[in-house]
Amino acid sequence: MQNYDPDASYDVNDGDPDPQPRYTQLNDNRHGTRCAGEVAAVASNGICGVGVAYNAKIGGVRMLDGEVTDMVEAQSLSLNPQHIDVYSASWGPEDDGKTVDGPAKLAKEAFMRGVTEGRGGLGSIFVWASGNGGREKDSCNCDGYTNSIYTLSISSSTQNGNVPWYSEACSSTLATTYSSGNLNEKQIVS
Ligand SMILES: [Ca+2]
Ligand SMILES: [Ca+2]
Ligand SMILES: [Ca+2]
DSSP states (O other): OTTBOGGGOEETTTTBSOOOOOOOTTOTTOHHHHHHHHHHOOTTOSSSOOOTTTTOOBOOEEOSSSOOOHHHHHHHHTSSTTTOOEEEEOOOSOSSSSOOBOOOHHHHHHHHHHHHHTGGGTOOEEEEEOOSOGGGTOOGGGBTTTSSTTEEEEEEEOTTSOOOTTOOOOTTEEEEEEOOOSTTSOOOOO
C-alpha cells in the first residue's frame, strides 16, 4: 500500500483511475497483484515477504479484464511515460501453440514513442513475460511482443534450476529468473 503509486495506475477496462481487480471464483485476476508484491512489497511489513525493489513505487494497469483491442494495448503501454520508468507486461497472444500474433498499429506506435520519448528521452523500459505455453509447445519466437526489439523478454527457472513445465524457451529471451516450478519446489509467494 505504501509503495502504491496512483500516477502509475489506470483502469483501461472501465476508464477510471482505480485498477482494483475484479474478484472471480477462479481468482483469474490475481496475477498483477502478485507481480506487484514480488517487485515492490514494502520491507518489514509484518504481513508477508519483501519486494525485490522494496523502495520502488509501483502502480497497476487493469487492461486484460475485457476486450483487448489494439487501442487498449496502446493506452496501457503509453500510460504516463514521463513518470513511469519500467512497464512490466505479462500478456500477449494465446499460449496455445497455434496463435501467432503481435502488436498492431497503435501498440507498435506506443512502443516506438516509449523507447524514443519516454523516461525523459532515455526510453521507456518494457519488460515482457516470455509466455506460459510450454505445455502446448508454444514458442515465444512466434509472439510478436516478446520478439519485439523494444521489449526485454524474461523467462523463468525453477528453484533447482530447471525449465518449468509452463515455460517457453526461445531465442528472444534476454534473461531468466526464479519462479514457481514443480510442487516439491519453492514457489513465488506474495
Ligand atoms: Ca476501476
Ligand atoms: Ca506464448
Ligand atoms: Ca524482446
